[in-house]
Amino acid sequence: xxxxxxxxxxxxxxxxxxxxxxxxxxxxxxxxxxxxxxxxxxxxxxxxxxxxxxxxxxxxxxxxxxxxxxxxxxxxxxxxxxxxxxxxxxxxxxxxxxxxxxxx
Numbered sequence: 783x784x785x786x787x788x789x790x791x792x793x794x795x796x797x798x799x800x801x802x803x804x805x806x807x808x809x810x811x812x813x814x815x816x817x818x819x820x821x822x823x824x825x826x827x828x829x830x831x832x833x834x835x836x837x838x839x840x841x842x843x844x845x846x847x848x849x850x851x852x853x854x855x856x857x858x859x860x861x862x863x864x865x866x867x868x869x870x871x872x873x874x875x876x877x878x879x880x881x882x883x884x885x886x
Contacts, residue, residue: 814884 786794819838823829833839845855856864875883 812884 788794817837819836820829820833823833823836823838830839830842872880
């Protein structure tokens with residue numbers, strides 16, 4: 783996808799200016815499991831709600847991109863802005879702060 787090419791009888795354009803190219807630094811990134819969920823968090827609603835700093839809680843609690851009455855929803859635009867701000871904040875961290883967050 784990074785460089786485009788031929789697929790069957792079609793010519794595929796490259797996408798996103800190198801977004802899909804190999805990146806050794808990114809490929810070596812290791813995130814601790816606690817970012818995604820805590821042990822046994824999905825066992826019941828009480829345990830799910832007791833770990834609000836995990837992606838499991840976030841994705842189980844909010845409706846992304848679909849506005850529905852009575853549900854908490856986050857638009858895709860807002861989600862994109864949150865992601866962009868997260869990247870900006872991560873770029874500001876010193877190596878020591880990064881190691882502390884990632885548990886290393």
